[in-house]
Structures are given as structure tokens and as C-alpha cells.
Amino acid sequence: MESFGTRLHRAVAERGPLCVGIDPHPGLLARWGLADDVQGLDRFTRTVVEALGDRVAVVKPQSAFFERFGSHGVAILESTIRQLRDAGSLVLLDVKRGDIGSTVSAYASAYLDPSSPLYVDAVTASPYLGVGSLAPMFELAAEHGGGVFVLALTSNPEGAAVQQARTADGRTVAQTVIDEISQLNKGATPLGSFGLVVGATIGDTGHDLSGVGGPLLAPGLGAQGGGAADLRTVFGSSLASVLPSYSREVLSAGPDVAALRAAADRVLADCRAVLPAL
Numbered sequence: 001m002e003s004f005g006t007r008l009h010r011a012v013a014e015r016g017p018l019c020v021g022i023d024p025h026p027g028l029l030a031r032w033g034l035a036d037d038v039q040g041l042d043r044f045t046r047t048v049v050e051a052l053g054d055r056v057a058v059v060k061p062q063s064a065f066f067e068r069f070g071s072h073g074v075a076i077l078e079s080t081i082r083q084l085r086d087a088g089s090l091v092l093l094d095v096k097r098g099d100i101g102s103t104v105s106a107y108a109s110a111y112l113d114p115s116s117p118l119y120v121d122a123v124t125a126s127p128y129l130g131v132g133s134l135a136p137m138f139e140l141a142a143e144h145g146g147g148v149f150v151l152a153l154t155s156n157p158e159g160a161a162v163q164q165a166r167t168a169d170g171r172t173v174a175q176t177v178i179d180e181i182s183q184l185n186k187g188a189t190p191l192g193s194f195g196l197v198v199g200a201t202i203g204d205t206g207h208d209l210s211g212v213g214g215p216l217l218a219p220g221l222g223a224q225g226g227g228a229a230d231l232r233t234v235f236g237s238s239l240a241s242v243l244p245s246y247s248r249e250v251l252s253a254g255p256d257v258a259a260l261r262a263a264a265d266r267v268l269a270d271c272r273a274v275l276p277a278l
């Protein structure tokens, strides 16, 4: 099977550098005239798939908003994943998993084994039990053409105290994560399968992203205050690897399908104006 990096590179070339999140906040359900229940969740996600599944490179369901409805919500997540795959977008499940290695193996099976009902193209993962503890995810992803996006410099203001703290060798915690992921992508062309999450809100932190060789997912755009122009400041010479990610900024245009498409087209145009063409 083709690697996730190769598939992502092609999807971005065909559809443009954009990831749209499915984050069915209670407030958004209300704004769309939907009840805050599983029926509302189902209608919301089906509408997003109809609007964006055949035009956006990557769609990122936020697992928390499905899990809060228990097993019925997870069933809708499974169905959403299938619908997105049928529509042709890559599915990045935002679950931010991390644990000791033996448990990470089970998470890897849940999301990166093609026989799982929750099988997706890629997942987000937390490195705070050590990047090495995520090895079972990296291994299963490599075996089945999947991807893993590891948190490095998150978009929330609380992240810096931990991520930008200095380790004994003088590097920041985030730089150690960046360096370990860079190693995993060595030699991969046109793009590695192991990405990093770097928020569009963090400004110029001086971190060296030049050797990552994989995709740089940039949340924090729109509702959290980041704009496409901030990508230049945050990513500098690594702009070509950036995958901008918007959730509420696009979703708040719904439930009208044409309006959702127009919102996605608008943010994609904003990003294209900043990012170098592939």
C-alpha cells in the first residue's frame, strides 16, 4: 500500500492544502437548528460529509464530540469515517492518544489496523509519555499506509509552559519531539507519513522545523484567532509542508451545503495566498 505521506501529497495537489475539522459543538448544533442528541449529531456530520467530503483533502473528526454521546456517538463516528472515505477525502481522527507502549499497541489496532471499525488514514497522538512509547502506532501506520500527527507546539496558550520548557541538553521539549519525528521521516519522498501538530497561534518560537520531512498540521486558525498570514511567522521556511486546519470557522457557515462549501473555498484561498504551490 502507498504510504500516508504519498497519499496526502497527492490529495493536497488535487484538492488544495486544507483540513476541515468536524467538531459538533453543542453551540453549533443549536445554531444549525439541531437537537443536542445523536440524531442532531448524525444530521450535522452527514451534512458536512455531503458538503466537503468530495472537495477537501483532509477531514478531521474530533473524537470527543462523538464520544460524549457514548456508544451511539461512536457508531456515528464509524459511519462518518466510512462516508468520508467513500467521498474521497483522507480521514484524520483527532484523538490525541498516548500511553505506555503496550496500551498504545491497542490504540494502534483501534485506529490504524484496516480491519478495525474505527480505521482511519491518520490519527493525532500525544508524546508526553515519551515519543518512543508511540512506536506501536508508528509501526502499524508504516505497515498499512497510515499516518500519525504528534503534538509538538499546540495552539492553546497553556501548552508553552510544558512544550517550551528546556531539557537537560538545552533543547526545548518540543524540539526533542520535532527531532525524533524528523528521524522517522528520513528518506521518505515526496513526504513522510509522520507529522507534527504546530498551532497557528504560537508566533515565532524559534523552533527548527526544517528537517521534519512530514506534514505540519496547523490548527488554531479562525475561531482561536489565528489567520492565514500567521502561518508565515510560525512556519517560516517550512511553509511548504503546512496543512492548515479549520473547524468552527467553516462549520459556522452551515447547515446550508453551498454556504459550507463557500466557507471552505474562502479559507483555502486565504491559505493558498500564503503557502507555496506544490
Ligand SMILES: O=c1ccn([C@@H]2O[C@H](COP(=O)(O)O)[C@@H](O)[C@H]2O)c(=O)[nH]1
Binding pocket: 021, 023, 062, 094, 153, 154, 155, 156, 197, 198, 199, 219, 220, 221, 222, 223, 224, 245, 246, 247, 248, 249
Ligand atoms: O494544538 C491543537 C491541537 C488540536 N486542536 C484541535 O483542532 C480543532 C480546532 O478547532 P477550531 O474550531 O478550528 O478552533 C479542535 O478539534 C481542537 O481539539 C487544536 O485546536 N489545537
